[in-house]
Amino acid sequence: MKLHFFHLMPYRFLPDDFREKNRSVWVDVNSRLFDPAKGHQIYNENLDELEFADQMGFDGICVNEHHQNAYGLMPSPNLMAAALTRRTQNAGIVVLGNSIALYNPPTRVAEEFAMLDCLSGGRLVAGFPVGTSMDTNFTYGQVPVTLRDRYYEAHDLIMKAWTEPDVFAFNGKYTQLRYVNVWPRPVQKPHPPIWIPGGGSIETWEWVSRMDYMFSYLSYFGHQRGLSVMKSFWEELARLGKDDNPYRAGFLQFVAVSETDAQAERDYAEHAEYFYNRCLHIYPGFADAPGYRTLRTVRAGLRSQFERQVVAAASGQLKWKNFMEDGYVIGGSPETVAQKLEEAAKALRVGHLMVLLQFGSMPPELVRKNTELFAKKVMPRIRGLWSEYEDRWWINPLPKDQRAAPMASLPEAVPAGGGC
């Protein structure tokens, strides 16, 4: 099994009365709560954390895209990914991803991802999410009912831009280009691995299965709630006559490792509560713009919407006990965590496990502890899972001896005019 270190880059300093004084953490979140000096600190800490994960032997380090969001400070994950290419050597740079329907023209994504693949020597995983309703419809103003159509067109354009060596014209409904000729081109041939982050939408499972892409289910609600979605995904693959290679699927899980189960609660409870009670304080009106989900998906899932509303209403009081019982967080001693993660990975049948070891307000020292314990004591116990399968959805970098690295130290330079 591949193990990836996922970072959301949350703002760690939302006030205690955030829920009471604000209607949403997303879209119209109060910009006065953002302190750029703290932003400077957070970005640098978070990049350190991702780089440390590379040193500790994680297979991939993951960044993602959100807009006008206080728990996701990466409107442009590509900037973070670019920074990561320089001080990491081994880990896949997993950008999960670029919401390709938002880029005009979408060849911008083909260009930037090709840059990242060149920069990293072929370590890029290219994620193409549709994007949440908050990001795409409310923040970027995309018409909900045509978003998916625009997404598919952007996908077709990007893939052709990567694989067609000659200049071509693209006459799309949303993008018209007379001369498509992306320069640079990706290192990985025919293109970097494509991962499709998604939620529970019928069309996404069908499309991902048909295209033979990797499906990453990015839920904040843990492995137990993820079961029904993953079950539907595997059923769809079976229906299409595809194999059941676990590396077709990825799953995101909050993980909190400490010396003992009791210590895990003492270490991590407040930070998990910060995430679930403050960071997921989302105005329901922004959650699902009419037309964002297809009518078919709405028809199939309408009744469960009531359930979600109940969950939403109850949130704000969620405690460590709830996170443990419902599996939102897998926490405890290394033994407990390894055992639960293995069970979860088997039940979900996922070959790519993305773990969130920084969540909510967790400070750098604690992230380091969590990362180190996970890498040293959990990773060795579960890594062997699925070793009998070939991972066809993973990076294919340049051989080590062909890879460039940043100069170990810069030659001494004499500043021209002082400096600050």
Added chain:
Amino acid sequence: MERRTVSVRDGLFQTELLQGGSGDPLLFLHGAGGLREGGYLDDLAERFTVYAPSHPGFGASEGFERIDDIIDLALYYHDLMDALGIESAHVVGHSMGGMLAAEIAALCSHRVRRLVLANAVGLWRDEAPVLDFFVLGPDQLLPYIVHDPESDAVREAFPAPESQDDMIEAMYQRIQSYSSAGKFLWPIPDRGLKRRIHRIAAPTLIVWGESDRLVPPSYAEDFRSSIGDSRVVIMKECAHLPMFEKRAEFVSLVTEFLTT
């Protein structure tokens, strides 16, 4: 009113519509919430041949994927009028239907005899934003669109569901309607009508409920000053649904305007 399905452009569109009455043709164009049946259609049918279609993507009308924008939709209505054998008609448009009616009248003036715009969207001023109704549930929206939430008119416009299944079906219909409406209204209900509105030649009545908090009544004057032969009637104790909230007054205003 009788429910029927009309095939438009050799079957590319299947249009569900209510039809009734006799007299001059009157085309009623519904708003973003979809076609709401009500006594106002029967009243109008006493004097006119009323056609009240569901737009493509609303109700049972098909062909939405062939409509990319408000211009396509306006031109589709010319095709529908061809299919119905109507050379020209009075056009009454409510809310989003008002925006559409104005586009139809601007694009092809000879097909619109007289035009009624009721609480119409389509124009935008930053200082008077149209409410972002897409984020509101039905109960949250109600105070913005009716003057008196306890009135019989509200019960007629929004009949209480009789079962859980009815409620879910109503919710589904609402999502479908708003989903389709988004193509013409999201994220701001301005698709350039201001560049075409001067083309409207039909005599125009602009009707607005004084308490409308969805589309500010101040837009009535914007429509009036942009359309040559037009006048405004502001209705008291009435918000966004004049045909329900002030049915008799609305019907008589419209009838009088269309028959003089």
